Amino acid sequence: MKPNVYFSEQVDSRSIEDVFGRALRDGVKIGRESRVAIKVHFGERGNTRFVSPGNLQPIIGSLGKINGNLFLTDANTLYRGMRLNATDHLKIAKEHGFDRLKTKIVIADGEKGDEEVDVEIGKTIFSKVKIAKAVAESDVLIAVSHFKGHMLFSFGGAIKNIGMGCGSRAGKLEMHSKIKPSVSTNCVECGRCIEHCPVEAISDESGKTRINQVKCIGCAGCIAVCESEAIDIPWHGATSRECMERCVEYAFGAVRGKERVFVTFIHHITSDCDCMPDSRVIGDDVGIVSSTDPVACDQAAYDLVLRKHGGRDIFKAAHGMDGRHQLAYAERIGLGKRAYTLIEL
Numbered sequence: 233m234k235p236n237v238y239f240s241e242q243v244d245s246r247s248i249e250d251v252f253g254r255a256l257r258d259g260v261k262i263g264r265e266s267r268v269a270i271k272v273h274f275g276e277r278g279n280t281r282f283v284s285p286g287n288l289q290p291i292i293g294s295l296g297k298i299n300g301n302l303f304l305t306d307a308n309t310l311y312r313g314m315r316l317n318a319t320d321h322l323k324i325a326k327e328h329g330f331d332r333l334k335t336k337i338v339i340a341d342g343e344k345g346d347e348e349v350d351v352e353i354g355k356t357i358f359s360k361v362k363i364a365k366a367v368a369e370s371d372v373l374i375a376v377s378h379f380k381g382h383m384l385f386s387f388g389g390a391i392k393n394i395g396m397g398c399g400s401r402a403g404k405l406e407m408h409s410k411i412k413p414s415v416s417t418n419c420v421e422c423g424r425c426i427e428h429c430p431v432e433a434i435s436d437e438s439g440k441t442r443i444n445q446v447k448c449i450g451c452a453g454c455i456a457v458c459e460s461e462a463i464d465i466p467w468h469g470a471t472s473r474e475c476m477e478r479c480v481e482y483a484f485g486a487v488r489g490k491e492r493v494f495v496t497f498i499h500h501i502t503s504d505c506d507c508m509p510d511s512r513v514i515g516d517d518v519g520i521v522s523s524t525d526p527v528a529c530d531q532a533a534y535d536l537v538l539r540k541h542g543g544r545d546i547f548k549a550a551h552g553m554d555g556r557h558q559l560a561y562a563e564r565i566g567l568g569k570r571a572y573t574l575i576e577l
């Protein structure tokens with residue numbers, strides 16, 4: 233049977249409640265005491281296009297009527313910014329007004345980005361994935377996503393949000409690259425990373441800090457502790473298609489065994505993701521979609537963007553690549569279905 237995708241062109245409290253409520257009623261089981269993680273993106277400093285606290289309020293309000301154990305969450309980033317550790321992450325969440333929602337905020341992989349759970353998935357690339365602890369230990373995952381362009385994925389929605397977004401820092405490194413980090417010429421030889429490395433893979437070799445690529449387990453801890461931005465992240469260690477496939481397998485691990493609902497806002501469609509300061513808006517606003525199937529949700533969002541723009545792929549025009557590979561791969565590994573029934577509210 234095709235999954236339902238509920239769609240509203242309007243983006244206001246009532247429409248958000250409507251689309252989300254309809255998806256919830258598609259058999260989602262949430263008990264009063266279930267641990268409900270609401271996966272959001274708190275927005276990097278300088279970004280204003282993330283899903284706003286105001287737009288989250290109707291979702292929290294609906295959930296609050298049936299559950300007393302919900303929390304807002306995201307995991308720390310691989311890059312240095314305001315979301316590198318839980319202290320700064322909570323600070324930017326507050327700056328962006330999320331504290332006004334009066335809902336607990338939990339940074340899912342802890343202060344240092346190393347609180348994770350290995351989730352068995354048995355897929356082609358990964359047999360297990362490193363999911364941020366608070367997400368892995370939740371019973372229900374509600375993923376609230378912003379549909380926009382992305383430099384590696386062409387576009388990003390629900391799959392990107394739960395795949396990349398629910399991986400711990402080591403998980404994010406694993407998704408981005410097949411190569412281990414190295415030390416760049418920015419190094420001031422402070423020795424902090426040497427002390428931090430859990431497997432003694434970093435050493436001082438005649439006054440130069442070096443990473444032993446064989447010993448390194450890819451935990452990404454040195455990236456977080458280096459204040460000189462001297463640990464090179466091998467961003468191009470995997471091709472765009474490989475990154476998509478890795479992220480999709482992580483998405484499979486993030487939702488494994490959980491009740492789930494996806495709500496995606498297709499407005500303020502920027503060329504790049506919310507981990508960056510505001511980028512240019514590349515398309516017209518479309519509305520909101522919600523579904524219990526992340527693949528159907530992303531496919532519908534993509535199709536609706538095309539419909540709005542006369543069949544033109546605005547993401548391909550911005551990034552020169554076809555992001556639908558993530559949808560095809562997601563369907564292939566059983567994350568969800570690309571065929572859906574669109575119900576316009």
Ligand code: SF4
Nearest residue numbers: 419420422423425458
């Ligand atoms: S923490 Fe950074 S600056 Fe310090 S030794 Fe390691 S790489 Fe060099």
Ligand code: SF4
Nearest residue numbers: 429448449451452454
């Ligand atoms: S990624 Fe982890 S294991 Fe590898 S060098 Fe850095 S701290 Fe050590």
